[in-house]
Amino acid sequence: MLKKSLHIIFFLCFSFVASAQYFDLPDGQKYEKVKFQLVNNVMVIPLEVNGTELSFILDSGVSTPLLFNLTEQDSIQINKVSEVTIRGLGGGEPIAALSSRANMFQLGSVMNPSQELYVVLDESLNFSPSLGIPVHGIIGYDLFRDFIVEINYNAGHIKFHNPELYRNKQHKKSQTLPLAIQNKKAYVEGAVVLNDAKEVPVRMLLDTGSSDAIWLFENDVIGIPDKNYDDFLGRGLAGDIFGKRTKVRSIKIGDFIIEDAKTAFPDQASFSGIKSLGNRNGSLGGEVLKRFNFIFDYGNRKITLRKNANFKTPFQYNLSGIDLQHNGVRYVAESIAGPTGIVKHNESETYGNVQILMENQTRLSLVPEIVVSGIRAGSPAEDAGLQEGDVILAVNGKSVHTYKLQQILQMLNERKGKRIRVLIDRANSDKLFTFILKDVFKEKP
Template structure:
């Protein structure tokens, strides 16, 4: 990792702007585990950031030994995010040049976290260097087309609303650099409870609710304890369950996946105020959305994902990349060294005597396993190296594709070949409905 520190760039620009002759900037994004991954250039370095509407300032992390980034005007700070860990030391930096296509900000503040434990790349399967949110939503009307996997950053002064009978425009409340939407949750006991939800594009989950029995928000009787994700300050755990549905305007999503995070994961918040939870990517991706912070509006139009069933971890396994490993394969004939850069973690192939190919491929391991799940009952353990699923060698697939193989459908028998202490072991289990 090379991190160059310097004085701030001299510029009078404030916030993100577009060239005068450009009404919007269109960008393609990658959608991985319901998260939007955008190409971002910082002081000339090309990086990948998660679009996270729940973050107030960009945060740079996961700088590898190959990354070289200049940051400007640095001081030390302490920051705290979601998770059960302690606050962490970070660098605060001012006067940085951010570019997303033609959208530019020459005076952007950011935080830099140097803790290598803060690394979302291992669970997403591609290098990701940080999170970016409020500053983009503040300066543009942000149109997200989840169907086409594209985003448009509109100049608010020239953006015009075009009425459409299939589009609903709802109020969006913006407080303290965060946006909130109101809706209704339909609990399993037939109670309809009005809720105020943080809009969180940086969450891959569907819906988080706080356990607030006094407000009608109580954990359903059918639930299980689970790992909910990783925040800046550590792991987040809670209870997973299902409710009858959630309503946003006239749109109703039925049999909705829900999680109730434990209170300790929000230790930095003394009071939730009138907030009841958050809405994340697994619900948001069912719409094409226009966020207009300046006017306090959000436009929703359902897309082809709207009726897709909510995804549960039927196997009970969490996976992550864990460095690289060599594999050997027999070949007919070829020679030389091939370097295949697929913008993932890389794949170096060495051919020996035209007979054997040694390939350096990502190693995928079990990072967590749910107690009582089919995988746990079959005997799989945390730390097992996944070699094959249903006879398919997993090094030919991306991380999210492997997870899909393991959670395809209820009743499917899954065969998993793993390596444990230099021994290959085969496990089989049947995927069971969680609720």
């Protein structure tokens, strides 16, 4: 078991020499193509750690791989362990972790036999419930450093190119921009237009691990637009992050301009654990980045981007005010026979990993339980009476166990003016709530 393995290995780490850690491809191989899942605007890739298959978020904003969401039921070997303290976004204190060296990482034919990683044992750091799929870690800089990384958001794949064998074929509609690498993170220059028509230059972190669109930091030049509302922005390593949700008139990246871009201004307390933001003005997250296909070339300090079919996709706002997450599993009873007792033609369809047939007419399925993890103050959902902890059973008459988490969120936030009916279970009693989605920027008194 993981817990015991860590305990044993910890006492063996007093003498070792750190070896160089690099990812590489087999000799002569030009690239490795890897499929990813795009979940809530972040890329989830399959990755083996010391022979154990795991799922990692590809996050260009992280410097050293993190391993988390591990329980006593998980079994994974990690090597050469010592204790460390790490900091991150959020208002909480720095968290204790384990530093581990000489680990074998493998992604298809991409391999690194001596990878360093951090293991976070705090069970509260777990992105799986909010993403709706198992996620065990985050990886970023090491892969971007060692390859030319081509991300095709449209096709859902990444190519890790051998820099020595790569030949760039510039597309006539693409543009190459300078890329700054500082403290193992990548930055690009851009400009935003806030309340007036004046462009304000900004230096933005490229953060593929953020599901949000744009984050900006308030200063003497960059002010929060008048139309805004308080919102929960996400969770960092050190705790929850809150701030103001708004939109800017436009953001410019090279010659590409995105109008009415969704933007957040995180509270300054969220950055109390970071020594200095330097001249960084904010971040570009997945909801903006997915509008382009990218070629990251860290070695030559440049990035090539070309807009794709997502470029004009409307930005998604939490109109209902409901945040959801998985919370274990529950049983759902379904009739598989019609009024005459004949089994329906689709009786073989299943929605969970466990099914129990009762008298050949009713099936009990074990399915994910979807709960309300948070509600924005003053939102339509709160005004209607929904509460944190409510179990979502159906949205607009559709049973939620047949949908993925992100699909349920889309159903709850389809468009302003839409009437939403939510059936919930509260204290073993079913309740139905109805509300109308409103323009979030008109909610502020």
